Amino acid sequence: MPAKGQDDKMRVTEEEIYRKRISGVLKEYKFGPKVIDLFAGAGGMSLGFSPFLGHNFEVVWANDFNEYAANTYNMNFGKHCNVGDIVDILEDPKTKVPKADLVIGGPPCQGFSLLNKFKDGDPRKQLWRPFMEVVKRSGASVFVMENVPELLSSFECGEIYGVAQSMGFKLASAKLCAADYGVAQLRWRAFIVGCKFADPSEVFPPKRTHIAPENGVRRRFLEKDVPYIDDAKPYKTVRDAIADLPQPKGTEIRKEKAPLDLHFGRMPTAKSLKRYMAIPKEGMNRFDLQRLAPELTPDCWIRKKTGGTDLFGRLWWDKPSVTIRTEFYKPEKGRYLHPEQHRPITHREAARIQSFPDKFVFTGSKVEIARQIGNAVPCELAARVADSVFALLLSKRDIECQTSSRKKDVAPSCLESREATQSRK
Template structure:
């Protein structure tokens, strides 16, 4: 067995990156230190990986001399993306878009010769992206940046995210992007077709109750909600796969919210039903609210459950979440899909091995 490749997982959330690296890549990665500002997420991380995650603000931790940063091979993580998100594009300079600075400080202190950063695609080409790449270059790193679609790597979800890879020893552009393993059906290629909603959740029975249950997975997180009568009527008014708020307006204008009627452009996924034969759309932190996106079950008259969302993110059923329903939903929606993380891990391992053989 080769020596472990030691990693730090920053802004780690529940641990989507570490699941991919440690559990799904088939390679000897080991997270030895992690951090998240959310205590519930840190508890989930420690439940699955052992007591390596320190909860708290990373800036404060870096100021504390009693908190040493261990020496590692790789630093990875996804600084909070609100500063770049399309949902926040009118807010101007957002201090949360600067959290790459403590990330790179951890890279420096840890002696890591590789780093991997995840964020929303809007990061690419931004001023912060340029500043980050300049900082990495001044530290001796060669950088690759690009956007990847999770469905191309076996995740049953069309989530698109930006990744930045830095290496002190080789040009990461020789190893990235990872070769795709899945593709949109009908594409002229020999790789497998995208995994679909049916692939991910068709085996699950209808959900029971409205609370987390103390039973074995996957049914522990497979619970429903108590919709209002008006919400239930809205679900019934759009029974076919792929329907959305525009179909609701045509079928039942009397129960369509006025704000949706006034909204004449954009937002076609709001109050949308999923399709069985396509991947899910991006799972966000409030996936249990169908007014927030395409989160209605393909045929049952309800939003998707926490278990279904976790499967769309490619979390194994054996992964254990802890916290309230809202906190677990936040952990699921904020995570890097583990199967996408595993594809990234395999390429980083090749980079690491290439440096060792030089």
């Protein structure tokens, strides 16, 4: 570790990393930190840290409980994802956790439902503990833990902070809205970033890159302390994400190139189609259905006077989507109707709203792919968090290189790519 003082300051900001990443020159740093992804699902978090979105991180190990999600992960990132219960994997003496710079993932705060019958002390009830065990075994100096926003006010959050601090980590946390970072979706996630060699609050939370329209959008949380970049762009909308797609065909995964492979529909009942047609304008929902066509409205909706305003709702063209969940193809589950066509959104449309690039390959059945899409961290949001982490790790490397060069009285060759890039500004 360098001595306390000026060398501890960040040598690069997360905004600098962001701008270089979106301009495609981040690879000039010739620096690829090694990553472990736990509870990885199909790989939404890994994708944000990967060359898919302009980053240099290298995944060396991953884990998920779901075989179908792991297959998708391995199809896109190489065969790094181990299938199974992380507790069992870590208890296996044959398991060797590779060395890594960073551990990422979203451990559930409660055990899997099928394991709730176990005693209170079972480690599966608090899956952040094996997450931190992997951090320890891998020697990672940074970790990123992701979950629902409620995590940050939970008892488990206090436990996580206590364990991480006892391991030497400084911590920063925030609730982030995906729409603020270039995702066409109002989805909130909580992140805890731990770092051993610097205060992560110097670069996290990352500055917001996209700004809501003047008429505003509904926000669950306030983020007054998170600034914008100077040239923040307008929110990405449903129109931005899906308007170029043609009418979907068929009801099964199509043997065509992306994006058409996952652009298929459903076979609605006659009554369902009448319901879709009864609320033709964007933004309409079940209350409009009850007002315009009470004879088509289920009795349970009529009895339910409050809540659930997004049920059986149409998306707006010029606003971000609501949160995409695992059953987005069922309009009765949320605001998942196309803005103008009489159908729910397709798998490809949901994937785009989650900011998955078309070249990302999904495997498995229709239901399994929907689960992979809905459970994922929005990829562009993950990429902005990755900007913060890359700034941390690059600053650490630069400090170490400079310290080494002072001792040897030679130029720090590992800084050359960065200095060359800066000289072209």
